[in-house]
Amino acid sequence: MRYVVGYQPDERGADAVALGVAISRAQGIGLDIVYVVPENAPFVSVEPRGRRIKAGEQEITRARHEALALVPSDVEADFRVVDADSFSEGLINAAVEDAAALIVIGAASHGIFKRFTVGSVANALLHASPLPVALAPRGYQHNGPLTRMTAFIGQRPGSQAARDVAVTAADRRGVPLRLVSLVALDTREHSDSGEAIHQAHLHANSVLAETASKLLEGTATVTVAHGRSIEQAIDSLDWEDGELVIIGSSRLAQRNRLFLGSTALKVLRALPVPMVVVPAGNGAGAPRV
Numbered sequence: 001m002r003y004v005v006g007y008q009p010d011e012r013g014a015d016a017v018a019l020g021v022a023i024s025r026a027q028g029i030g031l032d033i034v035y036v037v038p039e040n041a042p043f044v045s046v047e048p049r050g051r052r053i054k055a056g057e058q059e060i061t062r063a064r065h066e067a068l069a070l071v072p073s074d075v076e077a078d079f080r081v082v083d084a085d086s087f088s089e090g091l092i093n094a095a096v097e098d099a100a101a102l103i104v105i106g107a108a109s110h111g112i113f114k115r116f117t118v119g120s121v122a123n124a125l126l127h128a129s130p131l132p133v134a135l136a137p138r139g140y141q142h143n144g145p146l147t148r149m150t151a152f153i154g155q156r157p158g159s160q161a162a163r164d165v166a167v168t169a170a171d172r173r174g175v176p177l178r179l180v181s182l183v184a185l186d187t188r189e190h191s192d193s194g195e196a197i198h199q200a201h202l203h204a205n206s207v208l209a210e211t212a213s214k215l216l217e218g219t220a221t222v223t224v225a226h227g228r229s230i231e232q233a234i235d236s237l238d239w240e241d242g243e244l245v246i247i248g249s250s251r252l253a254q255r256n257r258l259f260l261g262s263t264a265l266k267v268l269r270a271l272p273v274p275m276v277v278v279p280a281g282n283g284a285g286a287p288r289v
Helices: 011-024 055-069 085-099 120-125 157-171 192-214 232-236 262-270
Strands: 002-006 030-037 043-046 052-054 077-083 102-106 133-136 148-153 177-184 218-226 241-247 275-280
Touching: 002 011, 002 085, 011 030, 011 055, 011 102, 011 133, 030 055, 030 085, 043 102, 055 077, 077 085, 085 102, 085 120, 102 120, 120 133, 148 157, 157 177, 157 192, 157 241, 157 275, 177 192, 177 232, 192 218, 218 232, 241 262, 262 275
Parallel strands: 002 030, 002 102, 030 077, 102 133, 148 177, 148 241, 177 218, 241 275
Antiparallel strands: 043 052, 133 275
């Protein structure tokens, strides 16, 4: 099993490599660090000794050196160059070709420190990828190993796939699994806040009982987080530096494809820790992260 890490020689690239290391560390999983270059790059550069080279050749050499320098010696990593019309297309093609389990990228560079913004690359992947996509918040530096998995649970399609992935990932690593039910009280759906919270607790405890029976290693807990908004509910939770959140794709997603719904987008923008979005399932079993 391999993870594809989308690399650019900037902060986003460093964040992506750090998250790839954290997720793969102590799992015996290798990283394919993928550097996407435009097709038909021109020849414009000349070395001091006069050898003409492609404009991107020096950049690729520098990117390879800088990317691999970010990977500790106990994690196996390869550096690949892929020609594609777009960064997201190149990553998806590389991941499918490698039969990878996950695509890892960094958030857009203009976001608040340790928070997410959805740039064009992330947006494209989060609405088209056939594989789970992991996003590192800006400034992510924890390079592992992971210390806790958190899965957001609900009653909509997609939550079951995320929970299955979280159970497998937590079990394989022997780390605690936290199940979180988010309740935004300032909505028409939850006009009676007391009843909404009560129903959330009932559902969460039911999910906890089912999930705990599937865990061979580690423990599972459940938390109901509420606030006037999704963002406030997330801010009320405690977060560990080595935490990874797993959430399901929108119910609007086609099978085996991602589609980030409005609630997941709100969650993404409020999180201070990395998040993995899991594609809509096809009944063939949950992907491994």
